[in-house]
Amino acid sequence: xxxxxxxxxxxxxxxxxxxxxxxxxxxxxxxxxxxxxxxxxxxxxxxxxxxxxxxxxxxxxxxxxxxxxxxxxxxxxxxxxxxxxxxxxxxxxxxxxxxxxxxxxxxxxxxxxxxxxxxxxxxxxxxxxxxxxxxxxxxxxxxxxxxxxxxxxxxxxxxxxxxxxxxxxxxxxxxxxxxxxxxxxxxxxxxxxxxxxxxxxxxxxxxxxxxxxxxxxxxxxxxxxxxxxxxxxxxxxxxxxxxxxxxxxxxxxx
Amino acid sequence: xxxxxxxxxxxxxxxxxxxxxxxxxxxxxxxxxxxxxxxxxxxxxxxxxxxxxxxxxxxxxxxxxxxxxxxxxxxxxxxxxxxxxxxxxxxxxxxxxxxxxxxxxxxxxxxxxxxxxxxxxxxxxxxxxxxxxxxxxxxxxxxxxxxxxxxxxxxxxxxxxxxxxxxxxxxxxxxxxxxxxxxxxxxxxxxxxxxxxxxxxxxxxxxxxxxxxxxxxxxxxxxxxxxxxxxxxxxxxxxxxxxxxxxxxxxxxxxxxxxxxxxxxxxxxxxxxxxxxxxxxxxxxxxxxxxxxxxxxxxxxxxxxxxxxxxxxxxxxxxxxxxxxxxxxxxxxxxxxxxxxxxxxxxxxxxxxxxxxxxxxxxxxxxxxxxxxxxxxxxxxx
Ligand SMILES: Nc1ncnc2c1ncn2[C@@H]1O[C@H](COP(=O)(O)OP(=O)(O)OP(=O)(O)O)[C@@H](O)[C@H]1O
Ligand SMILES: [Mg+2]
Numbered sequence: 001x002x003x004x005x006x007x008x009x010x011x012x013x014x015x016x017x018x019x020x021x022x023x024x025x026x027x028x029x030x031x032x033x034x035x036x037x038x039x040x041x042x043x044x045x046x047x048x049x050x051x052x053x054x055x056x057x058x059x060x061x062x063x064x065x066x067x068x069x070x071x072x073x074x075x076x077x078x079x080x081x082x083x084x085x086x087x088x089x090x091x092x093x094x095x096x097x098x099x100x101x102x103x104x105x106x107x108x109x110x111x112x113x114x115x116x117x118x119x120x121x122x123x124x125x126x127x128x129x130x131x132x133x134x135x136x137x138x139x140x141x142x143x144x145x146x147x148x149x150x151x152x153x154x155x156x157x158x159x160x161x162x163x164x165x166x167x168x169x170x171x172x173x174x175x176x177x178x179x180x181x182x183x184x185x186x187x188x189x190x191x192x193x194x195x196x197x198x199x200x201x202x203x204x205x206x207x208x209x210x211x212x213x214x215x216x217x218x219x220x221x222x223x224x225x226x227x228x229x230x231x232x233x234x235x236x237x238x239x240x241x242x243x244x245x246x247x248x249x250x251x252x253x254x
Numbered sequence: 255x256x257x258x259x260x261x262x263x264x265x266x267x268x269x270x271x272x273x274x275x276x277x278x279x280x281x282x283x284x285x286x287x288x289x290x291x292x293x294x295x296x297x298x299x300x301x302x303x304x305x306x307x308x309x310x311x312x313x314x315x316x317x318x319x320x321x322x323x324x325x326x327x328x329x330x331x332x333x334x335x336x337x338x339x340x341x342x343x344x345x346x347x348x349x350x351x352x353x354x355x356x357x358x359x360x361x362x363x364x365x366x367x368x369x370x371x372x373x374x375x376x377x378x379x380x381x382x383x384x385x386x387x388x389x390x391x392x393x394x395x396x397x398x399x400x401x402x403x404x405x406x407x408x409x410x411x412x413x414x415x416x417x418x419x420x421x422x423x424x425x426x427x428x429x430x431x432x433x434x435x436x437x438x439x440x441x442x443x444x445x446x447x448x449x450x451x452x453x454x455x456x457x458x459x460x461x462x463x464x465x466x467x468x469x470x471x472x473x474x475x476x477x478x479x480x481x482x483x484x485x486x487x488x489x490x491x492x493x494x495x496x497x498x499x500x501x502x503x504x505x506x507x508x509x510x511x512x513x514x515x516x517x518x519x520x521x522x523x524x525x526x527x528x529x530x531x532x533x534x535x536x537x538x539x540x541x542x543x544x545x546x547x548x549x550x551x552x553x554x555x556x557x558x559x560x561x562x563x564x565x566x567x568x569x570x571x572x573x574x575x576x577x578x579x580x581x582x583x584x585x586x587x588x589x590x591x592x593x594x595x596x597x598x599x600x601x602x603x604x605x606x607x608x609x610x611x612x613x614x615x616x617x618x619x620x621x622x623x624x625x626x627x628x629x630x631x632x633x634x635x636x
Contacts (some may be wrong), residue, residue, distance in 0.1 A: 054476060056476075075475070075480075076475040076476050077475050077476075077477075077478050077479055077480050077481075080475075080476060080477060080478035081478045086476055092470060092472070092473045092476070093470070093473065094465075094466045094469040094470050094473065095469055095470065096465065096468070096469040097462075097465060097466060097469055101462060101465075101466070104462070105462065105463065105466045105474075105477060106477045106478070108459055108462075108463070109477050109478035109479055110478070112459075113478075114478055114479055114480040115479070115480045115483045115484065116459075117460060117487055118458060118459040118460050119454060119455050119458040119459075119460040119461070120257075120454060120458060121257060121458065121459070122257055122258065122259070122454070122457040122458055123457060123458060123459055123461075123462055124259060124457070125257055126459065165477070169477075169478070
């Protein structure tokens with residue numbers, strides 16, 4: 001089934017919670033190197049779709065294929081080590097650690113794999129990891145707060161931190177769940193710039209977003225979900241003019 | 255060889271100096287005798303190890319005394335079967351504790367939070383009961399395991415004629431058991447080595463991963479880490495510290511009974527760590543020393559001592575005061591400990607280290623008290 005340049009294939013996935021069909025017959029292909037946006041009203045099943053991709057939820061039927069390999073059933077850390085990284089809708093960071101440590105931890109995962117008993121060399125002598133972490137902290141604009149404790153950040157800053165945590169792993173597939181929610185206009189724009197800058201470089205991005213400005217600035221292709229079904233899928237201009245999409249957003253679903 | 259920052263070298267130097275000079279430092283408070291000082295060191299080791307698990311990963315074990323007991327039994331068997339030299343005994347103690355910790359950790363780490371604590375407690379109580387019952391041939395049940403005149407001691411037998419009476423534990427001619435200074439200095443040296451290892455772990459990427467697991471284990475998984483082996487490694491390391499402590503207990507006094515594995519002993523190391531300061535390097539050692547020091551004082555108090563102390567009061571007052579306070583001394587020492595512990599948890603959750611830091615901030619920065627500052631301010635970015 002895998003076509004060479006399809007990096008992610010969500011194949012006929014179905015997922016329900018009790019009687020609620022969160023995802024029905026979702027079939028989605030993401031091309032390598034593109035930015036693929038998933039939009040849809042609240043409760044459409046967007047986050048659930050990402051949860052299925054990273055192994056947080058198991059689909060009832062169907063499978064997720066990454067880079068020609070079925071990843072459904074694999075453990076979250078295995079999926080990450082294959083190069084699939086997720087940035088969560090509610091920021092998931094290490095609140096007790098400093099910003100720099102927050103970014104160094106994923107950098108270690110990338111370099112050392114899922115387990116390495118590295119107890120002799122102090123962290124302070126890991127200059128390579130440190131510089132890399134600082135580089136990405138700088139790119140998201142948080143370098144000057146590197147020694148602050150992550151819990152003290154605002155919601156928007158936590159997102160930027162999590163973005164740096166994802167990018168430092170140089171993922172092949174980056175899944176972003178509403179990366180700019182809670183950010184100021186200014187930070188949103190710089191996040192767009194950052195995501196544009198890292199376009200290509202072998203990284204494919206799937207981005208869930210409510211902010212249409214962000215979507216149309218970044219997306220090469222848009223998939224629209226409503227009530228767990230794909231109602232439209234195509235290039236931005238095509239989707240924008242699609243009457244079904246207008247209806248789903250304006251017609252009071254949910 | 256050791257790749258430490260300047261402040262860590264200072265911390266290590268300060269710590270070692272204090273430990274090695276204990277006989278001088280403790281003289282004024284009447285605690286400068288080897289039997290008590292070696293207790294400080296042994297429980298310090300126990301608490302440092304416990305803190306590697308609890309302080310770094312947040313996993314609270316209520317069964318660590320089992321490893322202490324296993325270390326002691328292994329050491330006494332080494333004395334009985336092979337030689338009175340302390341080194342093989344200590345190695346055996348650490349080895350058996352590690353092996354047991356591997357099994358216990360493998361099972362208990364399948365759960366976290368309160369379920370993990372209960373599993374460890376269940377394991378420890380199970381071991382305690384086994385020691386009394388099924389394992390009597392190995393542990394000598396209620397009587398406890400001790401040296402006898404008919405022990406084979408095969409290695410020693412090759413080299414010496416057995417002297418009359420029970421032999422003493424030795425380290426190349428120095429007597430370790432019997433409450434001499436050699437015993438204390440062996441324990442002190444081990445404490446310093448254990449402190450160095452803990453320092454390395456705290457500063458290493460491994461330590462950072464453990465802290466990250468404590469902070470958000472789920473995130474660690476989605477960050478690409480298999481958290482189980484990290485936790486298991488921390489668990490086994492802390493079990494080995496407990497085994498070493500148990501081995502040293504046996505080396506300084508070669509007999510062991512099952513009560514060493516009882517849940518109260520597991521609870522005690524939790525108290526020491528929390529009292530001193532969870533997650534700090536020096537705190538657990540301070541906590542251990544403080545508890546053992548006051549245990550030593552309070553548990554020797556009795557009716558008579560209290561009457562002496564309060565003799566200046568009129569009889570009508572003295573009688574009720576003494577009969578109230580007597581609840582808290584002697585066998586009632588645990589009551590005092592409980593009250594102190596509650597006060598600490600409520601008013602000073604960071605323990606003694608937090609208290610020192612507050613005092614420090616109150617008086618501003620004074621030079622020449624490097625150790626406390628360094629320990630009290632773990633650098634946020636390592
Ligand atoms: N773990 C769960 N258990 C039960 N129901 C769930 C679970 N996760 C999601 N749901 C339900 O599935 C539906 C889809 O949720 P999902 O979070 O995927 O929506 P979404 O498209 O991400 O919405 P939003 O834009 O608000 O983030 C919702 O009705 C939600 O209540
Ligand atoms: Mg969502």
